[in-house]
Amino acid sequence: MALAFGRRFGKAPIFQGQEAPTAWLSNTGLAQGLFGYPVVPLDAMIDWTAHWLQNDMGSLGKATHFEVRSGTY
Structure with missing residues (x-):
C-alpha cells in the first residue's frame, strides 16, 4: 500500500x-460468500x-491503530 500511494x-x-x-492473515472467504467479491478494484x-x-477533503482525525498487535484498541 505504501508503495502504491507513494x-x-x-x-x-x-x-x-x-x-x-x-x-496477521485474514481469510475473506466467508465475507465473499455473504457479500460477493468486491466490485471496485483495489487500484x-x-x-x-x-x-x-x-x-x-477532510478527515475524522481518528487513529487507525494499525500498529497495534494485541487486538485491543
Missing part, C-alpha cells in the same frame, strides 16, 4: 521500525483515497 504522490515511502516476526480505491487526500 507512486500516486510521486514520493518514495519511508519505512521505520522493524517488521514483526509474525503476520480504484487507492486512486479515490489519494485524490481525497490530495484535495484536503
Whole structure:
C-alpha cells in the first residue's frame, strides 16, 4: 500500500521500525460468500483515497491503530 500511494504522490515511502516476526492473515472467504467479491478494484480505491487526500477533503482525525498487535484498541 505504501508503495502504491507513494507512486500516486510521486514520493518514495519511508519505512521505520522493524517488521514483526509474525503476520496477521485474514481469510475473506466467508465475507465473499455473504457479500460477493468486491466490485471496485483495489487500484480504484487507492486512486479515490489519494485524490481525497490530495484535495484536503477532510478527515475524522481518528487513529487507525494499525500498529497495534494485541487486538485491543
